[in-house]
Amino acid sequence: MKSREEEYREIFMAEALEYYDAMSRHISELEKDPADEKALHELFRLMHNLKANARAMGFNDIGEVAHRMETIFGLIRSKERTFSGSLVSVLFTGVDTLGGMIRAVDQDEEVANADKLLHNLDLLVEGEEPILEEDEGNADEDASRKLELSDLVYIQIKKLDHLLNLVGELIIDRDRILTLSQEIGNPALQAAASHLFRIADDLQYSVMDARLVNVGSLFNKFPRVVRDVAVAERKEVELTINGQDIQIDRNILQIITDALLHLVRNAIGHGLETPEERVRAGKPEQGSLILSAQTERDDVLIQVIDDGKGINVDQVRRKAVERGLVSAEAARNLDPSAVRAFLFEPGFSMAKEVTDISGRGVGLDVVKLAIDSLGGQLRVDSVLGQGTTFTLVLPTSIAVKGALLFELEERSYAIPLMHTDSVVSLQPKQLNVVGGILMARLLGENIPVVDLRKLLHDGDDALIPAIKTELVGRQDIIIVNYNNRKLGLIVDRFLRQQDIVIKPMSKPLDMIDLFGGVTLLGSGQVCLVIDVPALTRLFLAKRP
């Protein structure tokens, strides 16, 4: 396994060589047609990128040359210089020099001195004539110039998706073969099967690894966003970004892009106060906004932290009662985290005035849905007057999820571990009936419990109020957790914990949102994967 630095260096090298190729191409185009604005623009962009990358990697010599070249292309673009005369040859030399420097870095050689070139570029910037000399080594260099292909391959994400799907199917078949080989009991077959197991595992890991990108590739777009939003909202914001190099599946990052954008806008729009308000509250004028990523076990935690005014739980409580989401009496007894969960209800916006940036009534529920679709979790913590923290708990990879398998009416089902809180086995005497709903008291918490068989029963009627005498013997209960609401599900039997590959539900059954997909078990049996958010909603809709 290569170190992170080495990996970065490789990426830099590959990109730099590619830039160099593109520069050579565009500068030739520009020579043919000095009015070619597209080529000029490209050259400017390439120089800029190369400069930024080289400086970030500490290759300051390359950065210097690129910087001056960029300046000149900028001048040409603003029509202060023309692409003609001695300028052309200096720029050509500049591109060649950059190529030479990039190659030197690649081979770990000393980077050639470019003072003469730098001086000439400076002269050009100042509008003076550069000092050109006949370079005797030039012809030689031209002849020995090598053509190089990049070490980096750009690949469409679609192709990686396809590869991942194929690997997913391979894993399913592998598990089947392994099961069969154990049943048959032939030692040679077993050895082959376990070899297949290892290889398929490595393959899966490699494909997943190939899809990982740095969280930074998304985070680095935020300084600009924050600036723009802060200006529009007349707030002063200092953005801190942590954990850019945490890696996550590219598609997950794609899916949370809008969610993160929303949270950041929200934090600036609603969370942070205006400078005057902050001073009055005894806080520094400038609000702090932190975007951070970290890994926690197999998950990636992304947090948006502001030090603004926080969420007023009583206001949310009132609003929830107004909107009829909860009765006034029940609202009074809800603890703050349960109240904050209302923020994720569809159309629940706390903004009093509608602005461009935030508060259009579409909001956190959209964020919630995006995170749900990934099988992730969204949490919010807040201290009034001190700030709010939104935490996105995301899987590193889409393909494989830890799941708890259980049996219900002789069929296997799976529940993603992401939404599983705990499993308990309780005797009927440990359960009480409150208002027709079974309740279990666990670790000082009252948790509603429902017989999953009844919940999944056909028909749209409400659940029949639970009767304790129906419970016979030990009850296996899975406690699921969604949006800070816990719910116990009585199942027939726990089976085991297993990594599963979830296939999306095929059409037309994808209209049934109760199941997040299916997986094939080693036995070839089809196993439905329960979607906890939808199941929780079903319970709320059907409770007696």
Next chain:
Amino acid sequence: MPDQESSSEKKAAKQDKLIQLIVFRLGDEEYGIRIEQVKEVTVTPEIARMPKTPPFVKGIANLRGDIIAIIDLEERFKLRPASDQLPATSYTLAIEAKDYTIGIVVREVPQPLSIPLSIIEKAPEFIQDINIQDKYIEGIAKVDGRIIIVLDMPKLLSPTEIMQLQSK
């Protein structure tokens, strides 16, 4: 007018064109589907019942790695008393709809049959008696005293139509 001649010739040739149907029995009638709409015919694989789906959706099954929905058209169109269970061995026609594959379970082995396209007549009104709206029906073919109702599967299998579901 050579142009007209050739076009009328073409018409005649088209009318004599043979089409291949897969014929199966639902309730008391025989139905046909054009063979190009049928992906495969197989003994029904193990079906996993899916809770919260209408009863005519038998469930989902693993067909060579594809997870497909299996539906019972007899139940969907009430062509047989609901109490009638499927036999131990039934057959499944995997039908290629617009962007998915779906399985249709039938009781007897489906048979291929070639008929001239010209003998398919437009469906008359009486079809409505058997609960299948005539828009799913391409036509009726009379072959040696048999009556075969030719279904237009893409129309029948639009997700809202087949699932009788309102999108949420």
